[in-house]
Amino acid sequence: xxxxxxxxxxxxxxxxxxxxxxxxxxxxxxxxxxxxxxxxxxxxxxxxxxxxxxxxxxxxxxxxxxxxxxxxxxxxxxxxxxxxxxxxxxxxxxxxxxxxxxxxxxxxxxxxxx
Amino acid sequence: xxxxxxxxxxxxxxxxxxxxxxxxxxxxxxxxxxxxxxxxxxxxxxxxxxxxxxxxxxxxxxxxxxxxxxxxxxxxxxxxxxxxxxxxxxxxxxxxxxxxxxxxxxxxxxxxxx
Numbered sequence: 614x615x616x617x618x619x620x621x622x623x624x625x626x627x628x629x630x631x632x633x634x635x636x637x638x639x640x641x642x643x644x645x646x647x648x649x650x651x652x653x654x655x656x657x658x659x660x661x662x663x664x665x666x667x668x669x670x671x672x673x674x675x676x677x678x679x680x681x682x683x684x685x686x687x688x689x690x691x692x693x694x695x696x697x698x699x700x701x702x703x704x705x706x707x708x709x710x711x712x713x714x715x716x717x718x719x720x721x722x723x724x725x726x727x
Numbered sequence: 728x729x730x731x732x733x734x735x736x737x738x739x740x741x742x743x744x745x746x747x748x749x750x751x752x753x754x755x756x757x758x759x760x761x762x763x764x765x766x767x768x769x770x771x772x773x774x775x776x777x778x779x780x781x782x783x784x785x786x787x788x789x790x791x792x793x794x795x796x797x798x799x800x801x802x803x804x805x806x807x808x809x810x811x812x813x814x815x816x817x818x819x820x821x822x823x824x825x826x827x828x829x830x831x832x833x834x835x836x837x838x839x840x841x
Contacts, residue, residue: 653833654833655815655833656815656817658828661828671828672830715760715772715775716760716772718762720768720769
């Protein structure tokens with residue numbers, strides 16, 4: 614089975630702190646994604662990566678950056694956390710076949726910024 | 728900009744009844760995905776619809792895709808309590824080269840009552 618793990622299930626940080634969210638997949642997937650999920654807004658794509666050291670902006674990249682130094686690991690960075698970044702963050706990965714490419718999701722990290 | 732609209736957003740139904748969730752999207756695509764999310768859990772892939780007229784069924788759920796109408800439906804037959812969850816549809820579109828990303832609907836919260 615594909616396994617996508619995230620470093621924390623719950624995280625509480627203070628405004629202005631630098632926050633790192635880590636995601637690891639164990640199926641040698643090419644593609645990795647970071648989403649945030651908010652009530653009434655569904656899932657919104659923050660950043661994605663198609664290869665090591667490659668990244669592309671999603672729909673809401675402002676206030677975030679990412680790092681992919683190894684194929685299995687994709688990190689989301691909040692340079693200076695703000696209260697409006699309180700959310701559920703979901704990581705996903707997919708094989709990278711172009712189309713017909715199911716995304717597999719991690720358990721999520723619920724981040725609260727005080 | 729690709730828009731994906733689900734309706735209804737909230738659905739309360741009795742056990743044993745039938746109902747349909749609709750997913751409309753705004754841009755040409757022939758790939759659509761349905762996911763399920765249980766409370767406090769991550770997203771799980773239900774169906775992948777890969778062409779116009781595609782129909783997939785598993786248990787009491789059946790999904791179909793009409794690419795000409797830009798519409799997918801998720802039909803629930805004889806609902807049971809275990810189907811209570813949030814259901815998301817997602818549409819893929821070309822983000823450049825051979826890479827594709829998903830745009831999600833806002834989700835339909837289904838509650839099945841005894």
